[in-house]
Amino acid sequence: MADTAASRIMQSILTRAIRLYPPEKRAWGEAILAESNSVTEPSAALSWTVGGLMVAFRAFFSRLFRRPAAKSEPALTGPAQIPPPLPWKLVLVCLVISGALLFVPDLRQGLSVIFSSWRDELKPTDETALWEKIGRDAESKGDAAAMAVAAMRLPDPEGNRFDEAVRLAEHAVAKDPSLTWTYYFLALRRVDSRFQGSPHPEITQRLQNWDPRNAIGYLAQADKIAQTHEHDPQWRGRGSKEEKISHIRGRDPRWLELMGRAFAAPVYDTYFARRLDLDLQVMQRLGVIDPQFATRAYFSADVLPSILNWREYADLRLAQGEEAERAGKWEDAAGEYWAVAQFGQRVCLGHKADTDVELVIARDLQERSFKHLQPVLLKLGRAQEAQGVAYAAQLQHAENEETATHDNSEERRLLTFSLASGLLVHFCAILSAASLLLIAVALLTFAVKRAPSKFVRFGLTYAPLVLVLSCTGLLCAYHPYAAYYKSYLANPSAQDHESILNVLLVSGVPRYVHSEISADSHVYFWWAIIATGSAIAVLLGSRAVWKTRRRSHAH
Amino acid sequence: MRPVRTSPQTRLLLASLLAGPAEWRYGYDLSRETGLKSGTLYPILMRLAEKSLLETRWEETAGAGRPPRHMYRLTGLGQRWAREEAHRTHSSRALNPAFGDR
Numbered sequence: 001m002a003d004t005a006a007s008r009i010m011q012s013i014l015t016r017a018i019r020l021y022p023p024e025k026r027a028w029g030e031a032i033l034a035e036s037n038s039v040t041e042p043s044a045a046l047s048w049t050v051g052g053l054m055v056a057f058r059a060f061f062s063r064l065f066r067r068p069a070a071k072s073e074p075a076l077t078g079p080a081q082i083p084p085p086l087p088w089k090l091v092l093v094c095l096v097i098s099g100a101l102l103f104v105p106d107l108r109q110g111l112s113v114i115f116s117s118w119r120d121e122l123k124p125t126d127e128t129a130l131w132e133k134i135g136r137d138a139e140s141k142g143d144a145a146a147m148a149v150a151a152m153r154l155p156d157p158e159g160n161r162f163d164e165a166v167r168l169a170e171h172a173v174a175k176d177p178s179l180t181w182t183y184y185f186l187a188l189r190r191v192d193s194r195f196q197g198s199p200h201p202e203i204t205q206r207l208q209n210w211d212p213r214n215a216i217g218y219l220a221q222a223d224k225i226a227q228t229h230e231h232d233p234q235w236r237g238r239g240s241k242e243e244k245i246s247h248i249r250g251r252d253p254r255w256l257e258l259m260g261r262a263f264a265a266p267v268y269d270t271y272f273a274r275r276l277d278l279d280l281q282v283m284q285r286l287g288v289i290d291p292q293f294a295t296r297a298y299f300s301a302d303v304l305p306s307i308l309n310w311r312e313y314a315d316l317r318l319a320q321g322e323e324a325e326r327a328g329k330w331e332d333a334a335g336e337y338w339a340v341a342q343f344g345q346r347v348c349l350g351h352k353a354d355t356d357v358e359l360v361i362a363r364d365l366q367e368r369s370f371k372h373l374q375p376v377l378l379k380l381g382r383a384q385e386a387q388g389v390a391y392a393a394q395l396q397h398a399e400n401e402e403t404a405t406h407d408n409s410e411e412r413r414l415l416t417f418s419l420a421s422g423l424l425v426h427f428c429a430i431l432s433a434a435s436l437l438l439i440a441v442a443l444l445t446f447a448v449k450r451a452p453s454k455f456v457r458f459g460l461t462y463a464p465l466v467l468v469l470s471c472t473g474l475l476c477a478y479h480p481y482a483a484y485y486k487s488y489l490a491n492p493s494a495q496d497h498e499s500i501l502n503v504l505l506v507s508g509v510p511r512y513v514h515s516e517i518s519a520d521s522h523v524y525f526w527w528a529i530i531a532t533g534s535a536i537a538v539l540l541g542s543r544a545v546w547k548t549r550r551r552s553h554a555h
Numbered sequence: 556m557r558p559v560r561t562s563p564q565t566r567l568l569l570a571s572l573l574a575g576p577a578e579w580r581y582g583y584d585l586s587r588e589t590g591l592k593s594g595t596l597y598p599i600l601m602r603l604a605e606k607s608l609l610e611t612r613w614e615e616t617a618g619a620g621r622p623p624r625h626m627y628r629l630t631g632l633g634q635r636w637a638r639e640e641a642h643r644t645h646s647s648r649a650l651n652p653a654f655g656d657r
Binding site for chain 2: 025027028030031032033034035037038039047048050051052053054055058
């Protein structure tokens, strides 16, 4: 090789590569290095160096799978001795670093979250027993906040333990009347992924009395009435728009009255922020919190009354506005349209959770009512007001378009970046656990056999290296989510829906792969890649072992 | 039993070594003669040496400022085996003209 900077770098690489060879083969590395002096052309020198490196790595990896060399086997330098696969000093450094890393709270949180997600997948935790116990303890201590949280959490997906929950909530409200809003979460209960009205109408009534300016109490009661007519063909009606409107107009007068009060109420608040803040505050105080549990609380707090009911009632009010227009009653028509538009505005203003469906429907109501309203206002000679309304209609339309685009990009981000991060986090966590297990088994084997077999040497030297690498990988990959979790605990209701979904997807890959991501999504592409990679690794490993055995049999 | 797997590259190297069986050859010369890259050539040399089919030694007098070079030639056993391999390959090709290196 000519004496240039490039050739010196290549020779330096080949010199360092000699260290990768096991001692009995080191002479071959020296031979390749010595030969490199004879290579004159730069391209040939580069090719020689790359080839030399490949030989060195091949020798390095092949010793992992090879049995100790037989004494009769010819050696180029000195007697053949099988050294420990890695220097013991390096192993000690790896163990010390891994031990230190395990003291980092983010890493321990990452490990705990990943393994709890797998445990939940294999054996789901029974939260009911936990909340029952918390409820009993809270009652005995007179802890109103804990009683309220337990009451809201107690009913299971089948709607069981509802009476017990209502009793706990009443007890909590008796101790602290400012917790009366908890009745809303019992007035609308989730049964089989649907919200149903409460079998205890008195709690809805108490909620309305406590917060009469809020539309939500009236909507909850109206939902209950609508559910009693769920299978009534006269209730929903089919056919033309006029026929549907006629059916809505002919509904139970109590339902019509409650919807009217909801549309006239000056506030719309689903108590999302209050519930989420109280849930997390109580869970932290009682020490029953973990990242998955806490982030899932975000969605538990997001309880909505039936949006179909709003839409139907809004359709009725808009139809009444059209009728008033036909009768030349312009003020009445404007009143009907304004009622719908203002209800939509109040939903948008009171909207705390990032549930897009609620926002989209509320904006749609505004857009439709503004379109009706503009000509009516012009007829009434309120041109400036009509101009403002036309602008507001355009704004609502643009915002809904933007929401649709955002939803699509959010889905793509979730299915690419978050899923990839999630797979990396899970892979590192599993690798850490596997290397710890390997170290333990190797130590046990050594203790039993009292001889450093190849397995023991392999386990005690390479497993610490894998452990330190996987712990570092897990810490780097999980750290952003741990930081996000801290900010979520500090101010839960200020967090956004997308970030929460990211956290849940990263920490709970198995759950989300099964339940949240639809069958036609890209997730199967990622799993296919992992499965193919694993199959190739297994194939190469078995081939290497088979070849080693064949060689030893040949001897 | 065949002691070393005879890939086309191995056969190429054996042919080169058999051309002057008594001569000591350098790695780079063998690489140029056979067209094999160092990453292919050296693993074959290592396998042949492990099976005692190849002799190796270090150059005794190196040039000024140059490290001694490693040299190779077939052992007696290696020469016999290389000739048998060459004969076997030749016979196979004669019996089946479609049989080739690849």
